[in-house]
Amino acid sequence: MNQPTPEQPADVVARLRATFRTGRTKPVEWRTAQLRSLREMLTRNGPDLAAALHADLGKSSAEAHRTEIDFTIREIDHTLDHLDGWLRPEPAPVPAHLGTDASAWTQYDPLGVVLVIAPWNYPAQLLLAPLVGALAAGNAVVVKPSELAPATSAAIARLLPAHLDTEAVAVVEGGIPETTALLAERFDHIFYTGNGAVGRIVMRAAAEHLTPVTLELGGKSPVFVDRDADLDVVADRLVRGKFLNAGQTCVAPDYVLTDPATAAALEPAFKRAVEALYGTDPSASGEYGRIVNERHFDRLSGLLDSGRVVVGGDSDRATKYIAPTVLADVDPESPVMREEIFGPILPVVTVPGLDEAIDFINDRDKPLALYVFTESEATKSRIAAETSSGGLGHGLPLAHLTVSDLPFGGVGESGMGSYHGRYSIETFSHRKAVLEKPLS
Ligand code: NAD
Secondary structure (H helix, E strand, C coil), X not given: CCCCCCCCHHHHHHHHHHHHHHCCCCCHHHHHHHHHHHHHHHHHCHHHHHHHHHHHHCCCHHHHHHHHHHHHHHHHHHHXXXXXXXXXXXXXXXXXXXXXCCEEEEEEEECCEEEEECCCCCCXXXXXXXXXXXXXXXXXXXXXXXXXXXXXXXXHHHHHHHHCCCCCEEXXXXXXXXXXXXHCCCCCEEEEECCHHHHHHHHHHHHHCCCCEEEECCXXXXXXXXCCCCHHHHHHHHHXXXXXXXXXXXXXXXXXXXXXXXXXXHHHHHHHHHHHHHCCCHHHCCCCCCCCCHHHHHHHHCCCCCCEEEECCCEEHHHCEECCEEEECCCCCCHHHCCCCXXXXXXXXXXXXXXXXXXXXXXXXXXXXXXXXXXCHHHHHHHHHHCCCCEEEECCCCHHHHCCCCCXXXXXXXXXXXECCHHHHHHCEEEEEEEECCCC
């Protein structure tokens, strides 16, 4: 199924670079035509892609559409609606010493040949949404799907060449050897989504060619729950955000920080919320996903005894099922708190109050997302001012990344650079400074 492309990475890149040099990818008409074809690919082949996502991750068709296929269609539509405006040169004031007849502006130039490396957890969205931005900015693009989502990788390798300009867009399937070979080539930008260990490998390889990188990484995204919050609303929204895709979401709430009384009151609320969403036996719910592979299943199973089980706790290796699980009385030094969980386990850690919660967050790596549930504007302001995270969500996890006009990206250990909407144009273009002084 997973046929490697016969063409060698060096040949792929050389071919795409030759195309870029002809100027073919630069006209806005070419860009919008590619985006429209990609849109058509998604609408026409939505069921095929959803089936692949089900095969790889047990995603329900509704979830596959909502979080991957329709998500990408929305990104395309938003880009098509605004691209002309985003690409418009921006005039800059000219200082007096250049005279009144001089003018200056910035213009967005495509970078050239861009490499997009995608992970397995949202294997369609996290490959196609960067592709949308790279094409909209007028680049030739090599995409490398994750080998850990083989059905989706194969579907993308089949569908993209049938819909996009194959002289300018190439799919290279494969794992570490293929990616290593690609990374030896010179690109004009590398856009990597995945874990920080590989992020470092990517950045090292990019340094050889002085290639700029965007690193969309992960980490532990905390949730602060204030004692004034409506805990049924909190539990419902956290359960929906955490257990989507069986917790395998880069911006999933990783752990809850709250005071001991609120932690105790949250326990029955979590039980009600899980049951309302997935029934008494989530393994029988068509809406609940599975763990991507045995390695991650074993890693996650080893974290289940890091605290007292409030909800869930059961698992089945044969079907890679781990129940939606909430753990209480979790020691901050326990294994579940030492790594990004990236699975359906939600530990609750208690702190005396807001000051200690802020210290707890600032003592650790800067997270990709931080979520806050409070009615207090003062608390919201303090957290916004005193912590650093890729994104900040008040009252609703995950949702900030669905706002096309917000940049999506990390800070510190959670990554560098951002994308979505006009921020993708910033990422995949060079903003060229231009000065013009008439000759006469
Ligand atoms: P993964 O294992 O699929 O790896 C990502 C990509 O890196 C794949 O295409 C893979 O082939 C490639 N790769 C793996 N090892 C490599 C190596 N040694 N050299 C070169 N390339 C290599 O996915 P993953 O890293 O397990 O993804 C999970 C991580 O990604 C989590 O930390 C998660 O938080 C993060 N993530 C971040 C975002 C975001 O948008 N910021 C989104 C999803 C996932």
